[in-house]
Amino acid sequence: MALKKPENMLYEEAINELEHIVGQLEIGELPLEEALKQFERGISLARSNSGKLQKAQQQVNILMQQDAQAPLQEFNE
Numbered sequence: 001m002a003l004k005k006p007e008n009m010l011y012e013e014a015i016n017e018l019e020h021i022v023g024q025l026e027i028g029e030l031p032l033e034e035a036l037k038q039f040e041r042g043i044s045l046a047r048s049n050s051g052k053l054q055k056a057q058q059q060v061n062i063l064m065q066q067d068a069q070a071p072l073q074e075f076n077e
Contacts, residue, residue, distance in 0.1 A: 003041070006048035018045045 006014055021042040024030055030038065 006044045014045045014049050
């Protein structure tokens, strides 16, 4: 099965895959070439997610600036 490009993954999907990769690398039983491939994939996932977080933060900032004088209200589910 072909791996999705990190930029096409949901944030949560990428986090789950990144956690799996970290687990594999921590065990230390992967051959060097496979470990390097997994490390490279992990870096790509982390960079992609960092960009997604930055974009989300910008969206929140824009929304908050639209009505900065509005009082905050407690959230009730």
